[in-house]
Amino acid sequence: MTPGWEELATPAGLGLLDRIAAERDAGRSLDAVSRALRAAGVEPALLAAALTQEELRARAVAKFGERARGMLFTRAALEQATRAEAAALHAERFRAAGCARVADLGCGIGAESLALIAAGVAPLPVELDPLTAAFAAHNLRAAAARAGAPAPEVRLGDAEALGPGDADGAFLDPARRTAGHSDTRRLASPDDYSPSLRFAFGLAERLPTGVKLGPGLDRELIPETAEAQWVSVDGQLVETGLWFGPLARPGIRRAATVVRDGTVAELTGPDDAADAEARGIGAVLYEPDGAVIRARLIGALAERLGAGMLAEGIAYLSADHHIPTPFASAFRVVAELPVRERELRRALADRSIGALEIKKRGADVDPAQLRKRLKLAGPHRATLILTRAEGRRVALLAERL
DSSP, X not given: OOTTSGGGGSHHHHHHHHHHHHHHHTTOOHHHHHHHHHHTTOOHHHHHHHHHHHHHHHHHHHHHGGGGGGOOOOHHHHHHSOOHHHHHHHHHHHHHTTOSEEEEETOTTSHHHHHHHHTTOEEEEEESSHHHHHHHHHHHHHHHHHHTOOOOOXXXXXXXXXXXXXXXXXXXXXXXXXXXXXXXXXXXXXXXXBSOHHHHHHHTTTSOEXXXXXXXXXXXXXXXXXXXXXXXXXXXXXXXXXXXXXXXXTTOSEXXXXXXXXXXXXXXXXXXXXXXXXXXOOSEEEXXXXXXXXXXXXXXXXXXXXXXXXXXXEEEEEESSOOOOTTEEEEEEEEEEOSSHHHHHHHHHHTTEXXXXXXXXXXXXXXXXXXXXXTOOSSEEEEEEEEEETTEEEEEEEEEO
């Protein structure tokens, strides 16, 4: 264990973190704060850990909002921690299913348990790593105090050995990286996850169970009994959730959940949707959200929008009229430009386009390198979509709607 980190959860460590935060709020740089505290005789290992923790707290605001300023993190646990918006959706499933006590097996720094507390559900957190468990205990004590609820005890040990205890529901976020607090690597095989998928799916046979996995989950691993939900938050695809028992909604086996600016929209289906027929280039092009693509609900979205596939096997939709939707970005097709690079550069120069967003599907091109070669100049902005339509390569000049 890196020296100094254990002390962060002690009164002395928390006091040092408060002092650093106050200095930063007063406008002092992290380097200036570090020099001052070293001169004041703060133990070097504790100071190094506290300064790193201040950086982690700043990064964690994107996931947890301003309450991150009072939380404790390790690098690895912050990376895997569920975003607050997604964790709130998880907790609401358990609340709606009537679960009063939910085992959070592999709780990390406590993201899921925080959401359960906020939803009025008692978490029973379990964590294998001692430092992460200590940090989770700190985070959950503060949340419980705000909610007027008892502070949950974080059980230290292997989730598979300890099990769910007397919980009436279980949530698992299996570790998908090697053990450690930083510089971890992603595990290639689901057999190496901790807790294992075999344990998680076995638990689901006897308890209402939710399992959070990566958004690129191999779909062959999804049990027939599960509702599979892909979640994106503010345009970023963040997770696959598998829900079992009363947590899985009747008649729904595929769900794409899109969270933008705190607003939740959902597209669901009883199974994968068949793709719409290809129809070629229309006046409007839609790029489905990553959750819709992963859930294989592009055909269901096309039906809502009166759209067709721009080309078979390519995740762009084409339509004659624009219908606003939370499930896709929409573009007005301005013109079809030449595909050959020299002629494309000339066409963009003729339009004085100096800032160009380049999107591609079904095109073998590096957008960053292409942008350099195009030598853009001018006051106008546009989007260039490189893809295939009607059996050929196309370059579409577009503007976001």
